[in-house]
Amino acid sequence: MxxxxxxxxxxxxxxxxxxxxxxxxxxxxxxxxxxxxxxxxxxxxxxxxxxxxxxxxxxxxxxxxxxxxxxxxxxxxxxxxxxxxxxxxxxxxxxxxxxxxxxxxxxxxxxxxxxxxxxxxxxxxxxxxxxxxxxxxxxxxxxxLKTRECTSLGHATLFTTDPRMFKGREREAYLSIENQVQLARFSADCYAYCMVAGGFADLVIETELKPHDIVALIPIIEGAGGIISSWTGGPATEGGNIIAAGDKRIHEEALKLFA
The missing domain is CATH 3.30.540.10 (Fructose-1,6-Bisphosphatase, subunit A, domain 1)
Structure with a gap:
């Protein structure tokens, strides 16, 4: 129905x-x-x-x-x-x-x-x-809205709210990705996801999100052809550690680094 x-x-x-x-x-x-x-x-x-x-x-x-x-x-x-x-x-x-x-x-x-x-x-x-x-x-x-193709992290534009949010091993995992991307930008909040959906950026990586921070953005990312999940590849609806990508290839590349 x-x-x-x-x-x-x-x-x-x-x-x-x-x-x-x-x-x-x-x-x-x-x-x-x-x-x-x-x-x-x-x-x-x-x-x-x-x-x-x-x-x-x-x-x-x-x-x-x-x-x-x-x-x-x-x-x-x-x-x-x-x-x-x-x-x-x-x-x-x-x-x-x-x-x-x-x-x-x-x-x-x-x-x-x-x-x-x-x-x-x-x-x-x-x-x-x-x-x-x-x-x-x-x-x-x-x-x-349509996400853009991005074949590797080396060509990607990354958003996160603030790199200082990440602590310990989470920070190590995040930096392993930030150090590879072409461009990193900060403090865009919900705009970052919309820029991925619109094909202007490629990745958003965040931590400690609540459902109200992310649920509304999932249908936008997915409707534009992107993918959004937890750092372990599970659903994003409960928040926590989140990654959104415009191209599944860099999503998979990032998940391997998180693992």
């Missing part, structure tokens, strides 16, 4: 959350630190406002569906359909005034990602997919 088309509703969620979030961007917003010790995990009123409006819309439209949100946790966890929300992925960029953050809206059906969007309200860009196809939309129109 074919899946219902949830993308029109996801566009509505993105628009509503953007209206709530944008008043806080580049407005000297104060951030709270959710982490303990010396760690820094910021949250702003924009994060909370964006998630609240999306949760309200989902509850009204699909009361039987579940929700996993970064800021307000889990509801209806046993539902076949689970919405996975990150109102501002890249809050560090958000509070620094850099528009490389985005709103992530993902949908799981019986544990499988079936639709996802990254929406950047400030630039008006959206990247979305259903695992079979993917598209970008901006002020100039809509076009399909």
């Amino acid at each position: 074919p899946q219902p088309d949830f993308l029109p509703f996801i566009h509505k969620l993105a628009s509503a959350s953007g209206e709530e979030i944008l008043p806080f961007f580049r407005n000297h917003v104060q951030a709270e630190n959710k982490a303990s010790g010396n760690a820094f995990d910021p949250v702003t009123e924009g994060d909370r406002a964006g998630e609240v409006v999306m949760r309200d819309m989902i509850t009204k439209a699909y009361p039987e569906h579940g929700i996993i949100g970064e800021e307000f946790g889990i509801s209806n966890p046993d539902s076949d359909y689970i919405w996975v929300l990150d109102p501002i992925d890249g809050t560090r960029s958000f509070i620094a005034g850099v528009p490389t953050w985005g709103t992530l809206v993902g949908l799981l059906h019986k544990g499988k990602p079936v639709a996802g969007m990254m929406a950047q309200a400030f630039t008006g860009e959206r990247f979305y997919g259903d695992g079979h196809s993917a598209f970008s939309k901006n002020n100039y129109g809509t076009k399909p």
